[in-house]
Amino acid sequence: MRTNPYGSTGKQLSVIGFGGMRLPTPKNHDAGIALLHAARRAGVNYFDTAPNYCDDQSEIIFGEAIRTMPPADTPLYTSSKSYHPKASDFRRGLEQSLCRLGVPQITFFHIWCVMTPADWQQRVSGGALREALRAKEEGLIGHVCVSTHMRGPEIAAMLADHPEIEGVTLGYSAINFPYRRAGVAAARQLRRGVVAMNPLGGGLIPRHAAHFDFIRAPGDPDVVTAALRFLASDPGITTALVGFNALAEIEAAVRAITDFTPYTPEHLAQIQTHIEEKFDSMCTGCGYCLPCPRNVPxxxxxxxxxxxxxxxxxxxxxxxxxxxxxxxxxxxxxxxxxxxxxxxxxxxxxxxxxxxxxxxxxxx
Ligand code: SF4
Ligand code: SF4
Structure with a gap:
C-alpha cells in the first residue's frame, strides 16, 4: 500500500489506517483480531484505538491482535489517546493503554478530543501536554499528537504555538473539509502529520450516495471509493482512518486507493464549490454533544x-x-x-x- 510521511517524524504511514472504534461484536475478540490481521496483510501499518471504544474492548483486542500479528514489510505503528487534562490522570491513562496494547511504546499518543481553544488551554495548564512530553522522553510515547474537533484556524494556531505537537487527528471528509481545511494546510506547511478520521462523514456519504455523487471523478465506481480518493489526493493528509467492521470494507478501501490517479485541482475545486453552495455542515451522528440536561436526543x-x-x-x-x-x-x-x-x-x-x-x- 502507498505510504505518506507523517510530518517530520521520519515515519511512513499507510494511506489507509485502521480505526478501532467499530470493531464487530466487541465481546467476540476473535472477529476483531481477524480483521486487524487482514488489514495488516493488506498493507495497513497505522492502527488507531482508544479507551472506551467498543465497550472499552478495542485496546484489549488491539493488544491481542498485535501479539499475533502476521509479519509484514513495514513497521507497525500504534496510536491511542487520553483525554485527561490533569497530568497524573493523563499518565494513568497512558499506562493503561500501554498495558492493554502490550507494547513498550505507543508510537503516536494523542491528547484526545480537544474541542475548543479553551479546552486546549486546560490540557496545557492541567499538565497533560507536559506529562505527554515527559513520557516521550522516557520512551513510552513515540510522538505527541492531538486529536481535535476545533475549527481549521484554531488548529493552525495551536500547531504554530506548539512545535512539540507532531501531528493531529481530525474529522475530515468530502462533506466537511472547508471547516478544517486551514488546519490541514497549516499542518502541511509546518511539517506535521494529519490523520483524517470519519472519511465517510459518519456514514452519511454512503447512506445518501445519490446526493454525494458530485464527489465522484470519471472512472470512480462509487461514492465510498470517491470519498477515500478525495482524501488520498490531498497532499496535506497523511492517512485516512477507516473504522472497519467487516473484511469487505477493508478490501473496498484498499481497492479504492490502489492504482488511481489523484484528483485534479480542478475536480477538488468543483467539490469545494458544490459543498459551499449546497451544504451547510452536517451532523455525523458521533454523539459527542450528549448528554443533554433535558434529554433531548x-x-x-x-x-x-x-x-x-x-x-x-x-x-x-x-x-x-x-x-x-x-x-x-x-x-x-x-x-x-x-x-x-x-x-x-x-x-x-x-x-x-x-x-x-x-x-x-x-x-x-
Ligand atoms: S452527533 Fe452531536 S456532536 Fe456529533 S455532529 Fe451531530 S450534533 Fe454534533
Ligand atoms: S438543552 Fe438544548 S442547548 Fe442544552 S444541551 Fe440540550 S439540546 Fe443542547
Missing amino acids: IPQYMDTHNHIQLGADPDAARARLKYHWELTPQQAADCIACGLCETRCTQRLPIIQRLRTIAALAKK
Missing part, C-alpha cells in the same frame, strides 16, 4: 435536519422522525438553549437553531 434530531438539508420536505422530515426515530417534532422544543451541546459538537453545528427548525415542523 440531539443526534436523531440533527439526522433529521441533515435530511432537510438534503432536500426533504416537511412531510418527509416528520416521517423520518416518526418512523425512523419514533420522535415527534414537539420534543425538540424541550431544549432550553443552555448551549452545552454546541460547545461539545464535533462539527460545531448550530444545534439550538436546528432544533427550533425541527420543533417548527409541528406547526406546519
Whole structure:
C-alpha cells in the first residue's frame, strides 16, 4: 500500500489506517483480531484505538491482535489517546493503554478530543501536554499528537504555538473539509502529520450516495471509493482512518486507493464549490454533544435536519422522525438553549437553531 510521511517524524504511514472504534461484536475478540490481521496483510501499518471504544474492548483486542500479528514489510505503528487534562490522570491513562496494547511504546499518543481553544488551554495548564512530553522522553510515547474537533484556524494556531505537537487527528471528509481545511494546510506547511478520521462523514456519504455523487471523478465506481480518493489526493493528509467492521470494507478501501490517479485541482475545486453552495455542515451522528440536561436526543434530531438539508420536505422530515426515530417534532422544543451541546459538537453545528427548525415542523 502507498505510504505518506507523517510530518517530520521520519515515519511512513499507510494511506489507509485502521480505526478501532467499530470493531464487530466487541465481546467476540476473535472477529476483531481477524480483521486487524487482514488489514495488516493488506498493507495497513497505522492502527488507531482508544479507551472506551467498543465497550472499552478495542485496546484489549488491539493488544491481542498485535501479539499475533502476521509479519509484514513495514513497521507497525500504534496510536491511542487520553483525554485527561490533569497530568497524573493523563499518565494513568497512558499506562493503561500501554498495558492493554502490550507494547513498550505507543508510537503516536494523542491528547484526545480537544474541542475548543479553551479546552486546549486546560490540557496545557492541567499538565497533560507536559506529562505527554515527559513520557516521550522516557520512551513510552513515540510522538505527541492531538486529536481535535476545533475549527481549521484554531488548529493552525495551536500547531504554530506548539512545535512539540507532531501531528493531529481530525474529522475530515468530502462533506466537511472547508471547516478544517486551514488546519490541514497549516499542518502541511509546518511539517506535521494529519490523520483524517470519519472519511465517510459518519456514514452519511454512503447512506445518501445519490446526493454525494458530485464527489465522484470519471472512472470512480462509487461514492465510498470517491470519498477515500478525495482524501488520498490531498497532499496535506497523511492517512485516512477507516473504522472497519467487516473484511469487505477493508478490501473496498484498499481497492479504492490502489492504482488511481489523484484528483485534479480542478475536480477538488468543483467539490469545494458544490459543498459551499449546497451544504451547510452536517451532523455525523458521533454523539459527542450528549448528554443533554433535558434529554433531548440531539443526534436523531440533527439526522433529521441533515435530511432537510438534503432536500426533504416537511412531510418527509416528520416521517423520518416518526418512523425512523419514533420522535415527534414537539420534543425538540424541550431544549432550553443552555448551549452545552454546541460547545461539545464535533462539527460545531448550530444545534439550538436546528432544533427550533425541527420543533417548527409541528406547526406546519
Ligand atoms: S442547548 Fe438544548 S439540546 Fe443542547 S444541551 Fe442544552 S438543552 Fe440540550
Ligand atoms: S450534533 Fe454534533 S456532536 Fe452531536 S452527533 Fe451531530 S455532529 Fe456529533
